[in-house]
Amino acid sequence: MNNVQTRLIDAAADGALVLTSNKRLARYLRSIYDREMQQRGKCVWPTPQIVSLDGWLSRNLAELGESWRLLDGFPALRLWEQVIEEDAAGSELELLQLTATARKAQEAHQLLVEYDCRLDGLSLTEDQRAFLRWQKRYLQRCQEHQWLDRAGLPGLIFTAMRNGQLAVPGQVLLAGFDQSNPALQMLEDVIVQHGGTVRNVQPEVDLSARIHRHPCADARQEIEQASRWARRLLEQGAESIGIVVPDLQTHRSRIERVFREQIDPAASLSMAEDESAFSLSLGSPLAETGPIHAALEILATGFRMTIDQASFLLRTPYLRGGQAESDQRAKLDVWLRSFRQQMITCKRLAELAEAEAGADEIAKCLQTMLEGAGDGSRRTPGDWAGHFDRLLLDAGWPGERSLSSAEYQMAKAWQDKLLPALASLDRVCRPMDRSKALSLLRRLAGEIEFQLEAPTGAVQVVGLLESAGLDFEHLWVMGMGEDVLPAPARPNPFLPIDLQVCNQMPHASADRELDFARSVIDRLKAASPDVVFSYPLREGDCELRPSPLISALDPAELELIATHDPRQLMRSPETRLAEEADSRGPALTGERGEGGTGILKDQALCPFRAFVHYRLRGHELDRSQPGIDAMTRGDLLHRVLEYFWRDVGNQQRLLELGQDTLTDKIGDHVEQAIDDIFAGQSRPAETLLDLEKDRLTGLVGEWLTDVEAARSTFEIHELEQEHFEQIGPLKIRTVIDRIDRLVDGSRVVLDYKTGMSKVDGLLGERLLEPQLPIYAVAASDSKADGVAFAQVRRGDCRMLGIARDDGLLPKVPGVRNSKPLQELGVGDWMQLLGYWRQQLEQLATDFVSGEARVDPVSYDKACQYCDLAGLCRIGEARYQSEPGEVVS
Amino acid sequence: MTPAPIADQEQRAAAINPRRSFIVQAPAGSGKTELLIQRFLALLGRVDRPQQVLAITFTRKAAAEMRHRLLSALESAQDDTPPEESHRLLTWQLARQALQQDKNLTWNLLQNPSLLSIQTIDSFNASLVRRMPWLTRLGGVPDLAESPEQLYLAAAENLLNRLGTAHPGCDQLKLLMAHLDNRMDRLQQMLVDMLRKRDQWLRHLVGIKSENSRCLLESGLKQLVESCLAGLAEHLPAAFHEELLACGRTAAANLWDQGERPLLCLTDLDWLPAAAVEHLAVWQGIADLLLTGGGDLRKPGGVNVKLGFPTSDKPAKERMQQLLRSLEGSPEFVSRLAQTRELPTCRYGEGQWRVLQALIELLPLLVGELWLVFRSEGQADFSEIALKAQQALGSVDDPSDLLLKLDNGLQHILVDEFQDTSWLQYDLLKVLTAGWQNGDGRTLFLVGDPMQSIYRFREAEVGLFLRTFQRGLGESGVLLEPLRLSCNFRSQQGIVEWVNRSFSAIFPRQVDEASGAVPVAEAVAVREVLPGAACCLHAFNGRDDSAEADRVVDLVRRARTENPSQRVAILVRSRTHLPEILHLLRHNGLSYQAQDIDLLGERPAALDILALTRALLHRGDRLAWLTVLRAPWCALRLVDLHALVDGAPRATVPTLLQSSDRLQQLSEDAKKRVGRILPILETGMTRRGRLPLRQLVEACWLALGGPACYDHEGVEDAALVFDLLETLQQGGDLPALDSLEKGLATLFSAPDTNADASLQVMTIHKAKGLEFDQVILPGLGRKPRSGDAALLRWLEHPEFGLLLAPIAPRDGSEQDPIYKLIGKLEKEKQDLETARLLYVAATRARNRLHLLGSARENAGGELKPDRGSLLETLWPVVEAEFADQALACENEVTASIVLPLRRLPLDWQQPELTAAPLPKVVDVGKASDVDGQDEDVPFTGWEQQSRRHIGTLVHALLEQVALQGIDSWLSRDTEPRNSMLERQLSALGVPRPELPVALERTLRAVQKTVESQRGRWILERHEQADCELALSGLVEGRVIHAVIDRTFIADGVRWVIDYKTSSPQQGETEEAFVLREKDHYRRQMESYVELMRAMDPGRVVWAALYFPLCDQWIEYS
């Protein structure tokens, strides 16, 4: 206890009133008081009168019986927002940040009241004139309801004291006020008038104190060094260590983490926050905690949702059945994603869940949410609060896991803090619809802080303002960069600058900031006999300078304890990883390969890929695409062409169809294809489908007229027929899009492509497009005289491939005229088939044997479009510093 | 010693004259920062307030550096001894004057450095917004979006969601979708691209919404086309006019029945076409006559019947041949003529206009959607801030109030890197200086080097520098005196000379504002020439990345041997040109610092964490689970992975891991490995939601032994991934499963801080403003990736205004000539910028420069650089040498890689982790939390809250009654009293619909109490009575803070009474209720009694609960 505190405690014990700048300091002084009383051997004592100034004012208001008049916190802010909104109504753009504006306006109002200033007669900017309008409206509303705001509170209370309505305290001590302000001035006047005394107790720098500055490379290093400094002090038995951080909000989570890592490293591995003996409990917005986030998501579920919203509901543990049905729900999620659509209706999702075995609970939950979403009534926020709460209960929130103590506190904050905060808006809000209430709720959840309940420990981390009046054995003040103390002036935009400067309002000018900075630094210097001011030397690529107010201090010679960061400990001594060759899985038992021609394609691109995709069945989850995704569009096209040719059968009939009949026919098949493809899953919006129908009709028409009708006569031999082909040791199921028979009896195999196609994959050294060759070389009864990709693409419809001879297919060369084949030394069709067969068999043999080397043809062709880069660890090839030794 | 005056001494001296305004061209190495500092100091010495001088820099780094140097200058000027070097001396003198002014006017600059306004344009804009929250409609400076792309995407999605609704924009969207082959993904991406660049086109769209927009746009086009034609006509030598017309007539006459072709326009033509759009067809006819399809001048041998010159008409044919031969001397004419073929007719086609119109209508809606997205996120991007700041500031003619106020304050503006100014910034500057007059004491100072303008992709428009240099800022603005610095303090003479020589061949000769053509400004070296070649070419025949990489390594090695302390940089145009080189550097044990080179998303450590995150979040993500099992901490062999999942394609991996049958199939090694990690993963899964996601995943990763699995860099990478995870996480989950992956794709891994800083690897853009002893430029032969076609092309032409064209339909049809024309103009600008990029790269070198690049042999065996490559730009300079030098390269062979499985050894153990000793903390409690958690059964419905509020109010009322007497309650008028109570309840937080019930309950409680005998007794006057008595004290060793509702002495007994506003639950009897409550509050009441006994020793103390609502009384004995 330092001498300031002794004075405060003694005075409080004598019944004096101690007013503090904030609640934290009041709590702190009370705890010192308690300790002192214990030390004096007392078992009981009257609770001393140590309160924050705000608390004391409110208490007085209650005594006047008028506490109901006080419009404070969220309702007050909301009222400002409303008057601003009303003023802005009809203007072209809504304000981007309504709340921030309301805060500034509120602050301006407060300043005007506090400093007893008026804007009349001053020349104002447009912003300031707007403020004046808002303020007028705001005051009107307040008057109507007899509301009183924080700004008006001191005036009211002190007047009441003057009038004798309230008792005037005799002896008052002020603690933790860096600078005086008009309210304090008023307080002093009243009390002195009534013969009392007011003393502002300011700490004084102890001349023997050790006060140093300490440069650090960057903010990260500051935190790390502070934590190691603190650990060392703890090991030496220190009991109170203060860390003051000007920009606590930004660094909070890093500080919490790094201090935990250094002070209780095992806790950073434990995945259970509440188990650590060490806690800083710095708090975070309620909305960021698991249960509350889930609650907000559940409430936000509407008729339509994105796949990610659906996925959240399917995976969250905070719904009924979240544990028991987790496996089924995960699978449902995977299935849902396979539609590759961005949105799904809640109704459809519920239906799918109902159909899925073992997902009954989620189906019911979705039903509940759907009913909630349908509530179209208008209610007050408080009324909505009750509705929201009931919906959550019906959905089984907060789930069936037993709650950890942290979760318990979070869920409790929902009821004790969040919903009441929403209800408190009833005073200023009219009934509103559900979504508006929900957005208010969301906002409140984002603003209300959640702090795990934990006693104040030996290490305390506080912001610059909250540190007022606190006292530590050791103190580290971080982030003392050039623009922190003094900070650049930040006058309120709604008040003329001159007015602010003349009245010395906070932040009005650089001089004012410098004054303030000086008093803060002085008070920090007095807050401990051992103070370190640290500052970062750079941020990103910018060099920084220390605050000029500390740059003259001596540099500290800190002894830091060796790091306890588990990361570092795990790396020293460096572990040598064992390395071994592992590029082969077990051989395939049985000869059937599941997966068709894709197997060989992958095997050709990279053996590892084929192994994972077709033996381990590992794929990334499907990704949704806006509109109708490419794959579905491809499927649709295949379908339409299949239906069409099933119907029409040969080129002759195609040519006989008149233009109108043709278009009608195509249209019918398009309708049919769309109905069939989207049957079992989720049907996209009709507008999209209409566009797609038009597109398909046009495209198919273009293809049929430009290519099919113009080529030499053919008839359909096979359509989408399933085959089982034996390739070396492997039997593969293939579906051939189409085989045509030409007049001379030759057959050509076609594969539809909707993208830009290239023949390279057929004719290169590695066979990257095996599906056509597989059929061509198959030993079965078929025989093929040409293979081609049928590229069905707007404005670019054509065939690309290779044939026994020229002229079988439009613009498809015969083997003899193919340049790449000449380079390969392939001279005729039979040779080509032989070449293909050999390649295919090699691939098949490799696959069957379990060959799984990580060996992509090239980055561009294979890895760029591969989902396995994480599993195959190809990155290691690139980033490993030295080639590893391989043990077989 | 006074050194000889340097070449540009006079210019430098002029530049710090604080009374005059200048625009300064300051080439690479000319020491312009020092000049800026000197001027800033000189200005400080004259102004009333330091804020009257504003310096605007291009980057935060530059701002920080300038501030740093200014303050250092001021600090060292406190020292009375002048420095010796002359340029320092000047700075010192100026700083002394500034300090004097500081002292005279008591600014206290050194204590209050924030008085110096040195800002980036972004922070300056932000400061405007801060002062105009309402006028800008931003409501204060918004948070900057970390990834604005996501927000653009959301806006595009929202716009696209209007499809199929009745909202405005739906029809336009339909039109565009059809135009783009129904590719919504493409459209979405294009919209996103448009949003990214909206600061460029937005202001145009506002102007062209009106009806006559088509006219306006078409007239701009017309002017453009006509200016091209004018240039063409000018280059047609007058001597050939007659010949040309005659040949044209002949050809046309002979071909009139041979089908449509352009030259038929020449039929009977006896006048030369003018530079008018209407005559475009005629010009195209001439092109048809004179040029081949490829755009070259026809060879005389090619004049034949097909061209309308049959051999039968020999004189005509010869005439034509003669004409062609003479035209060979006019290549400029030929190339311009070729261009006419591509010129548009200046009228939009109907379909095209519909699309353009749809875009013009749709894009503002898109911007509106973006605003809504910004609003809901409370974030915005730089552009928004700039756009809004400027809008609010007003224009030159219509200034806002704030501008007028600013105007009094701002006296001098200094702008650095003026060559990279965008239109938006240019306009801002114009507005800020509107009304400034030369000689009125206010000055403007612009510095930059147009030769180093390389930020076109960020809207930099070098033409603005050129314009300002020639004509000053705006029409009526301040006149700027142009100054040129020429001394180069950086590079040795050899380099300077090479640069002078090369770039006079590479850069255009003429200034052209429209295309941004900047001729070379030759520099004068201050440093003397060094022995040896200053610039070395390393030529390769055919692209071979590994051969080039070998050479790079070799050069680095040589540089090291030559002088180990010299700083070497490897600069590339794109980071994708680096993998081979970096790989080889590592392989050879050469450590380097690489900035923004490696994508985090490609690093194994990052990918492992990605998989771990996804596995913890999603049981069904099979690939993620397999990856977790394969990562070094577990590293299952393929055989074991297979055994685990074989035959169960639909099962989730965690389920399989929990099946003992499955686990039995695994090898012993795998069993142990799985046994080690499975409990960790299971804990991780069950703790989901309780911890922030970052903390959960990181803890899991640490528990798995993650850090032991990678090298130092891997652990650094991991730290970045976790930081990213933290910014993305939402309530223990991710906003979307792939958001982490997407985030990783945009981040770079951190530079290796342990690495040797004397070898740096970066892109040329990053190297701007830096210098190195040796600079190695590999990959000059590589061409850049081509960008996607934009939805809309636009160009702001200095003379012809806005040019606009929409993308062609995706149906394979011809690209539209207007779209193409704008594309061509853009390409022209781009090519000029490429040359400047090369200039920037070359001028980084102090001592030596190495150029590495490959060209390819064309069909004729000639070496040619790839189109668009830097080598192509450099070609005129190196062509001759290149052919001599070039080494033929083997065709690229990709060596097979052997990738071993890396495994954390089975016997690996966590290091011992010890906690620091923590002192015991004493817990302070309220008396009511003695019972801990289950005080109320939570989550049974929210009605409890209203009860609590009723309780609070009843307590307060009872206190009042006790203090003021029962009559005070009874005597009040019920009407106003009740409405007051209702307000109080409402203020406490009782929802409006529940007010009547709550009021009734409150009244009932008080009423019952004052009516009951017991109640009256409690509230009556008593000896030593107190309400809400606050006591502290020790109970069972704990400090307790208690507030006792009512206490007094009656009949010698000290009563401690607590009010409880609960009542029996439904179906509960009063007896049961009383028992339950008595039990429930026993501990609390006991502690009160204990406190009271200590307070009033020797007195009998009794405790009791009183239930106002049901007038129940429970005594504890």
Ligand code: SF4
């Ligand atoms: S990323 Fe490349 S190396 Fe890895 S599996 Fe895919 S193709 Fe093979």
